[in-house]
Amino acid sequence: MLNKLLKPLRLLRAGKPKRRMIGARQHPLRADAHISVHALTVTRRLQQAGFQAYPVGGCVRDLLLGLTPKDFDVATNATPEQVRAEFRNARIIGRRFKLVHVLFGREMIEVATFRGHHEGTSSPQSAQHESGRILRDNQYGSLEEDASRRDFSINALYFDIQSNSILDYSDGFADIKKRQIRLIGNPEQRYREDPVRMLRAVRFAAKLGFTIETQSAAPIARLAPLLSAIPAARLFDEVLKLFLSGKAAACYPLLREFGLFEPLFPATHRLLDEPSGCAERLISRALINTDQRIEQGKPVTPAFLFAALLWPVIARQAERLKAEGIPPIPAMQEAASIALAELTRRIALPKRFSLPLREMVEMQERLQRRSLPHADILLSEPRFRAAYDLLLLREQAGEDTAGLGAWWTDYQCRDEQQRRQMIRDLPKTTGKKRKRRPRKKPPSDHARSI
Structure with missing residues (x-):
């Protein structure tokens, strides 16, 4: 009353x-x-x-x-x-x-x-x-x-x-x-009521080509950490709206400017300001390509987008694991698991996207194994095209792959005989089979009796 x-x-x-x-x-x-x-x-x-x-x-x-x-x-x-x-x-x-x-x-x-x-x-x-x-x-x-x-x-x-x-x-x-x-x-009060409004402000500014009014922009960077309290499933939906609405390339610099990218992708954020600039260029090119595909009416998948956003983190972790003696493919698999575990604490990436993401990043190692019949098996796999596109993005961002992208581009255009010649022309160290450890000989009957 x-x-x-x-x-x-x-x-x-x-x-x-x-x-x-x-x-x-x-x-x-x-x-x-x-x-x-x-x-x-x-x-x-x-x-x-x-x-x-x-x-x-x-x-x-x-x-x-x-x-x-x-x-x-x-x-x-x-x-x-x-x-x-x-x-x-x-x-x-x-x-x-x-x-x-x-x-x-x-x-x-x-x-x-x-x-x-x-x-x-x-x-x-x-x-x-x-x-x-x-x-x-x-x-x-x-x-x-x-x-x-x-x-x-x-x-x-x-x-x-x-x-x-x-x-x-x-x-x-x-x-x-x-x-x-x-x-x-x-x-400040309205952002505290719902911190997602900070992401919406950026999304509308990018979508419409508007500016964020001064007083509305002022508290965003300070309040950006409030996004950590938002349910991870809701943040996944918001990230899709930011990056899969055709204005991802315009959203990204605004997210960086207002400190909103860090609470969404903390591990990736830590690598963005490295002197090489590879991580920054990779993400920017991935978002530009996503916008172009949407404009052309081509399909886009969150799996590929998240693979690009996480690749700098996964690649760095995989290198550490390989330095510890873990073989390349298991190292890449473990690195992807670590990166996804950290991401899902902030953004709930469903399994229907995280599983193909794992396959894409694992294939970055498998693409280096250019031998028969391995090369043809890779070419027929459902994730080959996405993995190949990620490889090209890595090269465009300045990552040195020793011409791997160009080789696979050429390989796809050749007939069977030409493909075999391409593999024969590779340096001997490429695609070389690992030596198997000799099996231990079973003990002799004499040794068994002893």
Whole structure:
């Protein structure tokens, strides 16, 4: 009861956001021309049921920038249960942050209930860690409260499909014109509520070609270590968004600038400033190649990306193990295990990606064994192409492989007879079989009798 009485006072102290109506004459968006048919269906049906509902966030932002939205989200004052009751093709997901997914074939419309301000850490609807991180966020509120709870001003724009106007509570429309990323509210408090917002700030800046507003950028480097408290599975999803959205090469220098790469890849970070510069060049080229493949519509796999991000660490560890007398392939296998064990404490890389990663890095050693039939067996293996591409990246980064990449490039283009000649032309030390230790002779009958 006391919380209900104090709530208006808190809003007054915090400063109730002022709504600005961006009329249809001030922007080019029109509901029937720009908003997804299914998003319109969801919005209209909720409105007909007596609820408020608006397309919101990234879809409005991207349309204003002339981009094609990846998906459409709808915000409403209907609870998740009320939304599901309106749509037979809907399901409630999430515990930390309940949402409703309304499915229309391949298109999914995500519906979120307006979020309100947290009333304390003991509420069953919301919970907050002593560090400020929000653990559970199902405290529902008004449209005005929802706008103030969103992360960035450019993501807090609500589109009114009836009047084709935009509801703006945080000057997000102006920030789009200024091409800047600005956090709503106190930056330090908002980053502490959810440290992943620091990664999102970098991702949006890279994706849109925006700058991060000065006050929003100021605390990032200092608060970057807070990412260590984020669940490893969630960080894996965020890394995929950073590096597999077509703007990886633009994200990477921003991650380095704001100290966000280190908490994600601590072992790799320790090798980036070495005088040779190989690690830095390898990662940069891998990210550029990833962006190019995405632009060309070619498939990309997290396994290859993580192999490139971890290769400097794995190669260094493998050299140490070989110096201790461990054979090359077992040394590479053990080095990969050590690197992956450290990574998974920060980023939960699923086995469907970690297993092919292991095969790729192990093949870096096997590619040096150019003999028959070993070379042809390697060429037919499913991971050969990825391992070969990683080899070429290593060479482009300045790593000395004694022309191994060029040899395999040539080998793939030759016929069977020419391949055999290529192997015969190799120096005798290359591909030479290891001498087997002579077997001990079994003891004689005389020795047995003794």
